Structure formats: C-alpha cells, structure tokens
Amino acid sequence: MRVQGHDTRAIWLEPDGKSIGIIDQTKLPHEFATRRLTNLAEAAQAIQSMQVRGAPLIGATAAYGVAIAMKHDASDQSLDQACKTLMATRPTAVNLRWAVEEMRRYLSGLPPSARAAKAYERAAAICDEDVEINRAIGDNGVVLIEAAWRKKGERGAVEILTHCNAGWLATVDWGTATAPIYRAQELGIPLHIWVDETRPRNQGASLTAWELREQGIAHTVIADNAGGHLMQHGRVDLCLVGTDRVTATGDVANKIGTYLKALAARDNNVPFYVALPSPTVDWTIADGVREIPIEERDAREVTEIAGRLPDGTVARVQLTPDGSPAANPAFDVTPARLVTGLITERGICPASRDGLLSLFPERRLAANA
Ligand code: MRU
Numbered sequence: 539m540r541v542q543g544h545d546t547r548a549i550w551l552e553p554d555g556k557s558i559g560i561i562d563q564t565k566l567p568h569e570f571a572t573r574r575l576t577n578l579a580e581a582a583q584a585i586q587s588m589q590v591r592g593a594p595l596i597g598a599t600a601a602y603g604v605a606i607a608m609k610h611d612a613s614d615q616s617l618d619q620a621c622k623t624l625m626a627t628r629p630t631a632v633n634l635r636w637a638v639e640e641m642r643r644y645l646s647g648l649p650p651s652a653r654a655a656k657a658y659e660r661a662a663a664i665c666d667e668d669v670e671i672n673r674a675i676g677d678n679g680v681v682l683i684e685a686a687w688r689k690k691g692e693r694g695a696v697e698i699l700t701h702c703n704a705g706w707l708a709t710v711d712w713g714t715a716t717a718p719i720y721r722a723q724e725l726g727i728p729l730h731i732w733v734d735e736t737r738p739r740n741q742g743a744s745l746t747a748w749e750l751r752e753q754g755i756a757h758t759v760i761a762d763n764a765g766g767h768l769m770q771h772g773r774v775d776l777c778l779v780g781t782d783r784v785t786a787t788g789d790v791a792n793k794i795g796t797y798l799k800a801l802a803a804r805d806n807n808v809p810f811y812v813a814l815p816s817p818t819v820d821w822t823i824a825d826g827v828r829e830i831p832i833e834e835r836d837a838r839e840v841t842e843i844a845g846r847l848p849d850g851t852v853a854r855v856q857l858t859p860d861g862s863p864a865a866n867p868a869f870d871v872t873p874a875r876l877v878t879g880l881i882t883e884r885g886i887c888p889a890s891r892d893g894l895l896s897l898f899p900e901r902r903l904a905a906n907a
Contacts, residue, residue: 539706539713539720540752541570547711549590549598549665551658556609558602562589563707567748568846575599578607578620585627585634588739592708593782593818594668597633600624601664604641605657612650617642629831630791630869631782636817637664665710671815672712674883679718679778679813680725682886686775687727695728695756697775699765702736702793703745704780704813714780714813716749718881723755731757732768736793738839738866762795766802777803777810784812784819786901788874788889789826794867800876812872812889813881819894821901826871833868840864 539546550559558575564587565571573589575581581603584590590599607620621638628634644660645653686696702708704715712720722729731750736742743759750757760768768774777799783791790796790812803810823829841858858864877889887893895902 539711539749542752547665547669548592548595548707549602549710551602551662555658556606558599558606560584560590560599561707563591563745564589566707567744568852575602575606577610578603578623581606582623582627585624591741592703592705593631593633593780594672594709594714594815595707596628596631597637597817598661598665598668598710600627600634601637601641601661602658604638604645605654605661608645608654608657612653614646614650617645617653628833630833631818632820633782633815633817640664668710668815669712671883672706672709672714672717675714675813675815675881676712676717676721678883678885679811679881680721682776682778682809682811682881683718683722683727683729684725687722690775695730696722697730697732697773699732699734699768699774699777699799699808700746701734701742701762701777701779701796701799703741703749704792705746705749707745707749708780709815713749714815714881715778716746717813718778719755720753723753729755731755732765732774733757733759734762734765734795734799735759736795737762738843740843741793762798765799766806769802769806769808774803774806774808777808779810779812781812781814781818782869783826783830784814784880784889784894785823785826785829785874786819786821786894787824787826787891788877788880788893789830790872790874790877790880790889791826791830791832791869792872794870797870797872797876800872804876809878810872810876811879811881811886812877816882816884816898819898821904824891826873830869830871832870835866835868837864837866840866 705713874889
C-alpha cells in the first residue's frame with residue numbers, strides 16, 4: 539500500500555540479497571523508520587519487541603529469519619536452532635509456527651549447500667502468497683460492504699468498526715480486515731472506519747489510523763470502551779477484525795478486547811466478521827478458550843504510555859500509582875458462536891468446523907486419513 543504516495547510492503551529483501559528490510563512499527567505514527575535485519579538474533583528481537591507484529595507479518599519475518607540463519611550456517615543444528623529461537627518469540631499467532639514448520643519441511647530434505655538460496659526463495663514466495671491471499675480476502679469480503687451499502691439505500695457512508703491493526707502493516711501487503719475496505723474504496727463506496735485505540739499498545743490509534751490516513755480513508759479513533767455505545771445508537775454497520783489463530787471449530791483469538799466487541803455486536807445485531815488467511819487456522823485444536831496460548835506481556839505496557847510532546851520528542855510517561863501491580867494479557871478468544879462469519883481467501887463461511895471444511899475440504903481428507 540502507499541506511504542507518502544509510494545507503494546510499500548511491510549517487509550522486503552534488501553538490494554544486498556541477504557538482509558531484510560522492515561518498518562520499525564514501534565516508531566509509528568510519529569516517525570516512519572525502516573530497519574535492516576542481518577542475523578537471526580535481530581529477526582527474533584524484531585518479532586519479540588513488536589517492531590514487526592501482526593500474525594501474517596510475524597510468519598513472514600520468521601521465514602526470512604530462517605533464511606538469514608541459513609546464510610550464516612546451513613547445518614542441521616543451525617536449522618534446528620533457528621526454528622527454536624524464532625518459535626520462542628511470541629506464542630499466540632499460529633502463523634509463526636506455520637511459517638517455521640514450512641521452512642523446516644522445505645529445507646530439511648536439501649543438502650546444506652543448497653539451503654540458503656532455497657530458503658530465501660521460499661521466504662519470498664511466502665511473502666508473495668500472503669499478498670495474493672489478502673487480495674483474495676479483499677475480493678471476497680467486499681461483498682459484505684457492498685451489501686451494507688445497499689442496505690443503507692446507498693446513503694451516507696458504510697460505518698465499519700475495527701480493532702487493533704489487521705491492516706497491511708500486520709501482513710506483507712493489503713492486510714486482512716482492511717483488504718475488503720481497500721477494495722470498497724477502489725469501488726467508490728463511501729466509508730467511515732471507527733478505529734478502536736486498542737490499549738495497551740494502541741495498535742489502532744497509532745498504526746490503523748496512520749495506515750488509513752495514508753490511504754485517504756475517513757476514520758475516527760475511539761476509546762476502546764466507546765464501541766458498545768456506538769453500536770447501540772446504530773452507528774456501526776459492520777465489525778471487521780483480524781485474528782492470530784482460529785481453531786478448527788471457528789473460535790477466534792485476536793487482540794485483547796475483541797471478545798467484548800463481539801459481545802456488544804451480538805447484543806445489537808451488528809454483523810461481526812473475522813478476516814483470515816488460511817495459515818491462521820490451527821487445525822490441531824478445537825477449544826479456543828482452553829487451548830490457545832495467550833501471551834502475557836510486560837506490565838509496563840499497561841502502566842506506561844508513549845506519546846509525542848509539543849516539542850516533537852516522543853516520551854514515555856507513567857499512568858498508574860507507584861506500586862500498583864498491572865496485568866497484561868495480550869489476546870482473548872471470541873467463541874465461534876459470536877462470529878457471524880469468517881472471510882478467507884477461498885470465500886466466506888460460518889465460524890464452525892463444517893463451515894471451515896466447506897472451504898478447505900482437503901482438511902477433511904487429512905482428518906480422516
Ligand atoms: O500484538 P499484535 O499487534 O501482533 O496483534 C495483532 C493482532 O491482534 C491482529 O489483529 C492479528 O494479528 C491479525 S493481523 C492481520
């Protein structure tokens with residue numbers, strides 16, 4: 539998508555053919571800074587510190603992390619170590635495991651001398667596949683926005699509420715929840731996006747708002763607690779969010795606070811859709827609340843906040859009394875029964891085992907094998 543008018547992806551291979559370029563997302567929205575990853579430790583640290591974040595982008599970075607490791611040392615031990623190091627960075631987004639396992643599967647049958655080149659090839663293909671998947675999610679999901687537009691008598695703007703950042707910054711390009719929004723913009727449908735700030739890390743206020751502004755899409759940042767009120771007053775036509783892991787039965791893990799939005803949406807008859815690429819489905823589990831590991835992050839993300847001062851410098855300040863403990867679960871699980879539908883690259887389906895299998899029938903065969 540566009541940054542200051544230039545087409546940009548969220549991750550790229552640098553011209554030296556070995557290091558990886560990323561946007562340092564911890565600096566947005568106040569500074570657009572890029573960073574070069576040159577070794578495995580830097581790739582792992584970029585994921586852990588959330589310089590790169592969002593389930594698909596974490597997977598893409600991990601794939602390139604394995605490639606960088608292979609460039610330095612392509613032995614079996616090095617491959618094993620790279621996979622372990624990357625897997626330990628963040629626990630909830632299953633795309634990380636998917637990408638690491640895919641790289642291991644692809645490389646382990648090759649002689650070490652062939653691994654580095656093939657690893658870069660596969661990582662680049664994973665990135666390109668992500669872009670194509672998200673484009674297809676856009677094509678499939680835009681029908682929901684078109685329907686909402688027709689339902690409103692083609693008056694005003696379609697009002698969409700989103701949580702966290704499931705935009706192009708969270709993927710390689712297009713985003714998942716934002717792909718239908720960007721397609722609707724291309725079709726000339728008037729849009730207005732309610733952007734949940736998404737405490738504690740404010741991915742909505744700092745990333746989604748920045749992304750939509752760069753893309754020229756009307757939006758308003760709201761406090762996380764405002765969504766229910768807006769839904770009660772008919773100000774939301776559709777909720778559209780991303781996800782870090784979907785169970786084989788359609789339960790959805792996403793950024794903390796998503797569950798509360800789904801509850802409010804159900805109470806107000808607002809459709810609640812989740813957009814996901816197929817690597818986000820964890821076919822091995824059925825009960826999201828019990829089985830999806832929820833990342834617990836540093837309590838200082840809750841007790842402190844960063845922002846720009848009038849002199850332009852960015853500073854962190856403390857919000858809470860000295861000594862008050864804080865807890866920071868980073869994700870929650872929305873049960874399938876609260877999800878109106880799943881938007882995938884193969885189409886839209888009910889959030890259920892049968893729904894998912896109707897789009898991915900090869901998984902039924904695998905389950906029966
Ligand atoms: O902690 P983050 O910023 O990595 O969490 C990101 C989200 O929760 C996104 O909604 C999810 O990864 C979907 S991204 C297309």
